[in-house]
Amino acid sequence: MDNKYDAIVVGAGHNGLVCSALLARAGKKVLVLEANEQVGGAAVTREFTEGYSVSACAHLLYQLQPEVRKDLKLVTRLASEDMTTIALSEDGKHLRLKAGSVEGVSENDAEQYRAFHKRMTRFSDLLRKFFNKPPPRLGTKNFKDLMTLGQLGLDLRMLGKEEMQEFLRLIGMNIHDEVTERFEHPLLKGAICLDAVLGTHLGPRSPNTILTYLYRLAGDHGRTSVPAGGMGSVSNELAHAARSAGVTIRTATPVKRIVISNGRATGVDTEAGEHFESLMVISNADPKTTVMKLIGAKHAETGFARRVSHLRAKGNAAKLHLALDGLPTIEGLSKKDYAERIIIAPTEHYVERAFNPAKYGESSPNPVIEITFPSFRDETLAPSGKHVMSAIVQYAPYDLKGAWTAAAKAEFLKVILSTLAKYMPDIEQHITASELLTPADIESEFHMSGGHWHHAELTLDQFLFVRPVNGAAQYRLPIEGVYLCGAGAHPGGGVSGAAGRNAARAILSREK
Numbered sequence: 001m002d003n004k005y006d007a008i009v010v011g012a013g014h015n016g017l018v019c020s021a022l023l024a025r026a027g028k029k030v031l032v033l034e035a036n037e038q039v040g041g042a043a044v045t046r047e048f049t050e051g052y053s054v055s056a057c058a059h060l061l062y063q064l065q066p067e068v069r070k071d072l073k074l075v076t077r078l079a080s081e082d083m084t085t086i087a088l089s090e091d092g093k094h095l096r097l098k099a100g101s102v103e104g105v106s107e108n109d110a111e112q113y114r115a116f117h118k119r120m121t122r123f124s125d126l127l128r129k130f131f132n133k134p135p136p137r138l139g140t141k142n143f144k145d146l147m148t149l150g151q152l153g154l155d156l157r158m159l160g161k162e163e164m165q166e167f168l169r170l171i172g173m174n175i176h177d178e179v180t181e182r183f184e185h186p187l188l189k190g191a192i193c194l195d196a197v198l199g200t201h202l203g204p205r206s207p208n209t210i211l212t213y214l215y216r217l218a219g220d221h222g223r224t225s226v227p228a229g230g231m232g233s234v235s236n237e238l239a240h241a242a243r244s245a246g247v248t249i250r251t252a253t254p255v256k257r258i259v260i261s262n263g264r265a266t267g268v269d270t271e272a273g274e275h276f277e278s279l280m281v282i283s284n285a286d287p288k289t290t291v292m293k294l295i296g297a298k299h300a301e302t303g304f305a306r307r308v309s310h311l312r313a314k315g316n317a318a319k320l321h322l323a324l325d326g327l328p329t330i331e332g333l334s335k336k337d338y339a340e341r342i343i344i345a346p347t348e349h350y351v352e353r354a355f356n357p358a359k360y361g362e363s364s365p366n367p368v369i370e371i372t373f374p375s376f377r378d379e380t381l382a383p384s385g386k387h388v389m390s391a392i393v394q395y396a397p398y399d400l401k402g403a404w405t406a407a408a409k410a411e412f413l414k415v416i417l418s419t420l421a422k423y424m425p426d427i428e429q430h431i432t433a434s435e436l437l438t439p440a441d442i443e444s445e446f447h448m449s450g451g452h453w454h455h456a457e458l459t460l461d462q463f464l465f466v467r468p469v470n471g472a473a474q475y476r477l478p479i480e481g482v483y484l485c486g487a488g489a490h491p492g493g494g495v496s497g498a499a500g501r502n503a504a505r506a507i508l509s510r511e512k
């Protein structure tokens with residue numbers, strides 16, 4: 001087998017697949033090496049117990065970039081789209097939120113929410129403009145960088161003086177202060193706080209939670225959908241696009257090292273002892289894994305290696321999958337509501353209190369939960385008449401005190417089930433099997449440092465011009481021939497394909 005390639009991509013996460021497809025379309029001979037047996041990284045569908053499948057990490061689609069869809073001609077089929085968020089209340093008086101409208105609150109809250117959503121989506125559009133291009137380098141005289149920076153200034157100015165000031169005031173702030181200033185209904189405040197903190201090691205009172213809220217909205221203004229066949233169908237479609245463009249994808253092939261000779265990449269060695277040559281190695285693995293493990297600190301400049309090793313990337317989101325012999329009862333829900341996004345975040349204080357123990361390495365006794373029943377509209381996931389529940393559960397800190405032993409996991413599962421039982425009293429009767437993935441499991445099964453949703457925390461000090469760290473924000477590492485193309489690079493995580501597309505474009509434009 002020929003072992004020489006124009007580019008080798010380490011990892012077939014959705015970003016690696018996007019990147020490889022675009023490079024191959026530009027005429028490059030590309031090899032993708034993936035450690036796991038399946039493509040897709042954290043965007044996969046897998047069977048967790050006989051006959052029951054589920055999206056193993058990411059379960060809701062809301063950030064896939066239109067540019068990626070267009071470039072790769074994706075026609076992703078959806079089982080549910082433009083879902084309503086139902087914020088559960090123990091008394092059955094739930095709230096329903098959708099695209100700026102909310103039912104179940106006072107007129108004042110409804111009006112305030114419309115205005116809030118309008119302003120936030122406008123601000124998120126400003127961020128989105130930067131999602132699909134590499135961030136400009138600061139302090140250079142490069143024309144393109146100056147143009148991009150100029151455009152940022154102009155876009156800000158276009159908001160108008162007052163809105164510009166408001167944007168600058170809000171961007172580093174916390175979501176808690178904003179929601180308590182504006183709204184009365186605790187469920188509404190809780191729901192907004194949950195959207196701001198999901199996937200992060202942040203609570204509603206943490207700075208940067210307006211930024212994370214805007215990041216989420218920048219996807220599709222908060223509209224969510226469930227792909228038919230689970231998230232794996234998105235990755236399979238991307239793999240198909242990559243293979244059709246000529247990419248060779250090898251699964252079950254973990255890369256041991258990126259080979260560096262005389263300060264530049266020359267190829268990769270696999271764990272199985274194979275060697276592949278390429279002067280371009282693009283890593284879909286997270287930045288810490290890429291620099292500290294695959295390259296090795298000795299090949300990186302000391303300051304750069306230190307910055308990477310100090311990246312904050314400790315996940316806090318666990319994933320619970322339940323096989324159910326029937327749908328649990330939820331007071332106040334109609335049958336069709338089980339196709340929607342259901343959340344447990346009853347107040348802004350509940351969300352903050354759920355976060356508090358995580359600061360000290362403890363899991364939450366009252367977790368925040370995002371729930372879907374994807375089998376409700378998709379019979380490929382469970383036997384006829386049976387169901388799967390897919391839930392993201394916060395907070396479950398990666399570095400749990402005493403570690404995520406089997407006993408600690410069993411204890412946390414008990415806590416989650418008793419939280420669910422407050423809203424679904426018969427849930428336990430319906431469970432026939434379960435799988436709980438903690439951030440430690442996610443790290444080992446999906447090879448993401450800290451099991452972190454974004455590969456590295458999404459806060460201003462690790463965002464835009466300095467994501468993941470200063471000196472590597474344009475996908476190119478300060479080691480010739482090595483690039484990043486995953487969630488740890490700009491703009492961040494979520495199933496968006498933006499980092500993969502931007503990396504491919506940055507690489508191709510360098511060659512012009």
Ligand SMILES: Cc1cc2nc3c(=O)[nH]c(=O)nc-3n(C[C@H](O)[C@H](O)[C@H](O)COP(=O)(O)OP(=O)(O)OC[C@H]3O[C@@H](n4cnc5c(N)ncnc54)[C@H](O)[C@@H]3O)c2cc1C
Nearest residue numbers: 011013014015035041042058059060255486487493494495
């Ligand atoms: C619990 C959880 C729930 C989430 N829910 C959502 C959601 O609902 N919606 C959403 O949009 N996002 C969600 N996310 C975030 C989203 O899943 C990720 O941000 C996104 O999948 C990252 O994609 P990626 O391609 O950049 O990286 P990854 O998906 O991490 O892919 C990287 C790939 O590289 C491979 N790899 C690593 N090291 C090596 C090596 N040495 N050799 C070979 N291969 C290697 C890995 O096996 C993996 O396949 C969630 C994340 C988590 C953890």
